[in-house]
Amino acid sequence: MKMDNKTYDFLKWVAMIVLPAVVTFVAAIGQIWGIPYTAQIAATIAAIDTLLGACLQVSSANYTEKNFDDDADDDDDVGGTL
DSSP states (O other): OOOOHHHHHHHHHIIIIIHHHHHHHHHHHHHHHTOTTHHHHHHHHHHHHHHHHHHHHHHHHHHHHHHHHHHHHHHHTOOOOO
């Protein structure tokens, strides 16, 4: 999965800050006000957050691996022997 840095940073902020705050808010307010299906709604948001986090981790791993491979290839171009 490829994405630019701006998109990655935005989605990371959503996954790490926004969605956990929304889950906490929904769970707390839903219980206080007796809103039906609060637990199910909070669990669904948490599942979406987990999926987003996994996708971001895959993207990050692919980016790191690609850059590590590119750096390793650059080292091969250095002349000389030991």
